[in-house]
Amino acid sequence: MAELSPSSSVRVSARRILVLDLLAGYVDALGFVYLGGLFASAMTGNTTHLAAALVGGIWPHAFMLLGILGTFFVVAMLATLARLRWQAAIGIACVGVLLGATQIAMLTPWHRTLALVLLPALMAVQGETIARFSGTAIQTIVITSNLLK
Known part of the structure; x- marks a missing residue:
């Protein structure tokens, strides 16, 4: 396979980052x-919502956020282990x-409950395992820090 030039490599990485x-x-x-x-990927937003739900005594919302x-976080830890083991x-x-x-899951009667588990799991895996492009660590699930780079 032919080696990419540095500028081609950056363009390929930029396209991958955009898609993710x-x-x-x-x-x-x-x-x-x-x-x-x-939020499925913005855990900062979820922790803020969790604090508000706890203070306001909105227990069903707080339990969903805790879930x-x-x-x-559990899936992110498992994804880290998988990345270290299998790349x-x-x-x-x-x-x-x-x-x-x-x-x-959207076709099942349990679609909302399954979405509460699957969507954050999807984002945790993406954020933990697909985070290096052209030798640079770049977050692909929360863009706040990327906007500052």
């Missing part, structure tokens, strides 16, 4: 609208499987 950012935006928007104001946060390619495969599972 679009996926994260789609999943976060879907989660926010479909799950009633809960999303817990799912995200980043496993992340791409897992993202595809989770995206497909989410689409299939």
Whole structure:
């Protein structure tokens, strides 16, 4: 296979980052609208909502947020172990499987509950396993820090 020039490598990485950012935006928007104001990838937003729900005594909302946060962090830890064992390619495969599972879950009577688990799991895998482009670490699920770079 031919080596890419540095500028070609950067362009390829930029396209990959764009696609992954679009996926994260789609999943976060879907989660926010479909799950009633809960984020699939923006855990900072979810922790803020959790604090407000706890202070306001809105327990059902707080429990859903705890479920999303817990799912995200547990899956992120598992994704880290998978990445260390099998390299980043496993992340791409897992993202595809989770995206497909989410689409299939929408056809079931438990679609909302499954979405509460699958969407943050999808974003945790993407964020933890697909994060290096042209030798630079770049986050593809939350773009705030990327805007500052």
